[in-house]
Amino acid sequence: MPVITVMPSGKQIEAAEGVSILAALLDSGEDLAHKCEGKAECGSCHIFVLEGRKGISRTQKLENEKLDTMVGIGSKSRLACQAIIGSDNLTVEILGFN
Numbered sequence: 001m002p003v004i005t006v007m008p009s010g011k012q013i014e015a016a017e018g019v020s021i022l023a024a025l026l027d028s029g030e031d032l033a034h035k036c037e038g039k040a041e042c043g044s045c046h047i048f049v050l051e052g053r054k055g056i057s058r059t060q061k062l063e064n065e066k067l068d069t070m071v072g073i074g075s076k077s078r079l080a081c082q083a084i085i086g087s088d089n090l091t092v093e094i095l096g097f098n
C-alpha cells in the first residue's frame with residue numbers, strides 16, 4: 001500500500017491505490033476542505049504534492065481549468081479530489097488557507 005506523508009505535521013497514512021488523495025486524507029481523519037465534494041469546481045482541496053507526482057494520475061482538463069482561475073498555484077499544485085493515487089508513496093502539503 002502506498003504511504004502518504006502529510007505535511008506540515010509529518011503524519012504518515014496508508015492509502016489504497018485508485019482512490020483520490022482527498023478520499024485518503026479524509027479517511028485518515030485529516031481535515032481538508034472539499035466544498036464541492038470532489039467536482040473540481042471549488043478549489044478548496046488545493047494541495048501541493050511535494051514527492052511522488054509521477055505516480056499519481058495526470059492533471060485533466062477540468063482540474064487544469066480550475067487551477068488556472070486560482071491564486072497561489074505552483075508546479076506542485078493539485079486538486080486533491082482529482083489526483084488518483086497509484087502505487088508510489090507520496091508527500092503532500094496541506095495548505096493553511098483552506
Ligand code: FES
Pocket residue numbers: 033034035036037038039040041042043044045046079080081082
Ligand atoms: S473538492 Fe472542490 S475542487 Fe476538490
